[in-house]
Amino acid sequence: MSSLFAPFLLALISAVSGSEPTANAGDCVKARQQQSESAASVCRSALTLARERNDHSAALTALFQLAILAREAGRYAEAERLHAEIQRTPEFSGQWLNQYRLAREQGILAHVRRNSSSALTFFRGALALASQHDDPALIARSHNDLGNAYRHIGAHQEALDAYTTSLEMKRNLGEEQLGSTLNNIADLLTDLGDLGRAEDFYEQALTHHRRADAHHHVAHSTESLARLLAEQERGEEAMALAREAYATFQKMDRPPDEVRTAVQLAGIADGLERQKEVTRWLETARATATLSGIDLPPRWFSIQARRLAASGQADTALALLEGALEEASAWPGDRRLQILEQVADLHEETGDLEAALAWHRRYNTESLARAQRERDRELNRSRVLFEVSEKQREIERLAADNRMQDLELANQRNRSALIAIGGATGMGSILLVAVGLHRRRNRREAERRERLQQVIEGHKASARSLRTSREQLQQLLDLGTDALLSLDANDRIVFANQAACRLLELDSLPEDSTLDQLFGEGTWQRLQAERRDVAVTTGRGTELRLDLEPLNLEEELQVVNIRTPDQHPHAAEELIPLINRHFSRIQSFGSVLQAALEQGGIQGDLYQRWASIDGDLQLLSEQLQPVQQDIRGEFRQDLVELMAGSLETWERATGKTRVDLAESSGIWRVTIDEGRLRTRAMDRYLSLAQLPKQPRWREVLRTAYFVLGECAGEDDGRIEAGIEKVKRNARRLGLA
Incomplete structure (x- = not known):
């Protein structure tokens, strides 16, 4: 019986018997390949x-x-359910080819659902199995x-x-069906502007x-x-090839392809300035489109x-284009922009400058929106590649964990075998000694853990003590009448003074709040870009203004001044800069004073000037600066070494990155810079050349204490x- 009629005969049997037709796995494959209803x-x-029949292999084939039929019909949830059912089939885990096939099918399903990161992960998994x-x-x-997945995200x-x-690889294997791959390469080379190589690959395809x-692919x-x-x-050559493509599409009865060609x-x-042919082909396209709907x-x-x-019918041309623009919202962005510019x-050209200006504005608006979409797509491409890289790292980590667990199980089996041998040979005394040693080792381990816990608690207490300056700062900010918020290195609100709570009509702020949660998505991004007089609205409709100013103390903090539109930004323009200026000069003066005292004291007239303000403090710092040069150099070197050592210990102990440490x-x-996560502030503390002039040494200490607490032992x-x-050097410099 011909395979072409198998599905119809099965359906006939079903109709006569009133039950599902009996078919084997081979019939299923043929019916699916022939796209039978x-x-x-x-x-x-x-x-x-x-x-x-308990035939697991045939069940897997079906x-x-x-699953393929469900995917092709757009029933994606059903396809996922079938994938899970495949994994539960007994035959599945014993055959790597089944695992490869499932990984590939899962990748294709994710690809058609536009989940690019999952598609790439599954395809890489399939590649790893085939390579293994x-x-x-x-x-x-x-x-x-x-290649298909990367092309989808624009990579x-x-x-x-x-x-x-x-x-x-296909050429080395002697495969003959290379046309689709060659055509894909040609398309990509065209996108990349390499037209000479693209032409060569099209001809090979x-x-x-x-x-x-393959007539459809030929066309x-x-x-x-x-x-x-x-x-x-190269118009004449292009015309001949386009006519050939049109004739093939027409013979295959493919109206959309006919219209396009x-x-x-x-x-x-x-x-080529052949106006009669232009008219003929335009009319052909319109007639085919009308007939096919x-x-x-x-x-x-x-x-x-x-x-x-x-031909002098500008008004008719404008009516044609404007009507088409209103009805065709699904046109590709570049084509739509060309039509807008043409309008x-x-x-x-007709002298209607006001209308021309309006259409140019519309063109510019849509052009900017398209550019933003392109930037978003590029960011999405970087995000997808980053997510795939992170998933690959997680897969490798899990594989390493599995290998470690296998080794541990092997060791346990070996120990059990030795114990069994000892019992079989009557070596009870050895077992008793082993038990005693095991108990003694457990006691020593318990004592070691207790000491380690004490060390951890000490480190955590030291880290808590470093927050003292922040708490004192909060008390200072709470004394004024300006409404202020302070943000930490992760852009979370760590403090809101009483004036801010009153202005926002809140009793207190929820833990780990952000500006975007208070004032809407994008607030923090706008504030970073504009920094002054950023207009926002609260959830109750109150209009406010935000001003941003960094607070250059030992911790990295940003202070946000909240005010009504008619208020002056006193805190952002006067208070915070004043605190920064005086902190810097007092810190500098304290450093040189401490160093000078250790070197034998300073002159009495300098003591009298100690109480003077602003300019005099700067002068004193300059006079005493040489005394502390050596100590400060040593101090800066110590900071870089401590930061580098802490990061090295973190990476070795946890297997994680500096980004993980920062978070x-x-x-x-x-x-985020060019689609990658960066720790620019931390990185400056890993190099003496990049270390800030006034380093936030307390943050380095907090990092070291954090690593000691998390990576105990x-x-x-x-x-x-x-x-x-x-x-020690911080105390010598008068910083602590």
Whole structure:
């Protein structure tokens, strides 16, 4: 019986017997590949039969086919459920090919659902399985899948690398069906502007498609090559190829492709100044679109309007374009912008400057919106690549944990075997000794843990003591009448004075609040950019103004001055800068004074000037500066070494990065730069050349204490010694 009629015979049997047809896994595969309407019914019948016979392999085949059918029909939740059912099938875990196939299917499902990071993760998992079992054909297929996923997020270079790797492997394997991969590479090279190489790959793709009698693919590759040649002003060659593509689409009865290619031919003819052909192809496209009930592409309206304007019918051309713009909101962004610009230029040519200005403004608005979407897409691309990298790290970590657990289980089995051998040979005394040693070791371990806990508590107490300056600052800010908020390195509100709570009509702020939660999404970003007089509205509709000013004390804090629109930003422009200035000068004077006292004292006349303000403090600092140069240099070196040692211990003990340290401790600010997470403030404390002129040494100490508390037992004494050196030199400089 021909496979073509198998699904229909099964359906007939079902109708006569009143039950599901009996089909095997092979029938299911054939029905799905032939896109039969009864494919789902055939595969469900095959699954039932396989389970009745306890044939797990056939059940897996049917489940995979059902999952593909569900995905192709857009029933994504059903496809996910079937994937889970596949994993529960007994035959699944014993065959790596099943695991590869499922990972690939999960990647394809995530890809069509536009979950790019998951798609890349699944495709990489499939590639890892194929590589582990050295299967070149599946490795090549996985690289092609990765190329599709990278291309979807706009990562053109990564996609090109993946496609090229796939192509080379397929050629080495002697595969003949290379047309789709070659065409994908040509499309990417066109996007990257490498038109010469793109043309070569299109021609190779055409050769492969023609050899395989893949008429639909031949037509699409021919159309793409014609477009490429037209861009290079090779009109005659482009015209011949576009006609060939149109004839193929027409023979296959593909109206959308016919309309698109007819408009392409009109554009090529327009470039060759063959107006009769332009008219013929435009009319052909319109007639086909009308007959098939499909929309005309934007290029059709652009060419038609240009011809109407050239013949003196500018008003008709404008009516055509403006009407099309109102009805066709789904046009691609670049095409829509071209039409908007064409409308504005036509109004300008007809002398309607007011309308021209309005359309130019509309063009600029949509152009800016499109540029923002492109930036968002680029950011999304970086985010996806970052998420995939993080997922890969997590997978590798879990794999390492599994290996460690396997080793531990092996050790336990070995110990159990030794004990069994000891009992079998009557070596009871050895076991008693072993038990005694085990108990003694447990007691020593308990004592060690108790001492370690005491050390941890000491470190945590030291870290808490470093918050004293922040608490004193909060008391100071609470005395004034200005409404103030202070933000930590992670942009969380750590303090709101009483005036701020009254102005915001709140009893207190929830823990870890942010400005965006108080005043709406994007507030903190606007405030960082503008810094002064940022207009916001509270949840109760009160209009306020925000001003931002950094507080340059030992901790990294930002102070936000909240006020009504008619109030002067006193705190941001006067109070906070005054605190910063005096803190800097008093700190400097205290440092040099302490150093001078250790060097034998200072002159009495300088003591009298100690009580003077602002300018005199600066003068004293300059006079005594040479005395503390050596101590300050040593102090700065100690800070860098302590910070570097703390980071090295953290990375070695936890396997995590400096970004994780900054986020976990809440001490250092984490920013996003070019799609990557950065710790710029922390990084400055890892290099003597980049260390700030007035380093926030207390933050370095807090970091060291945090690492000691989180990585107990990992320090070899260098961090504790570094802490003591920093504290000693801080006291010598009058900082503590």
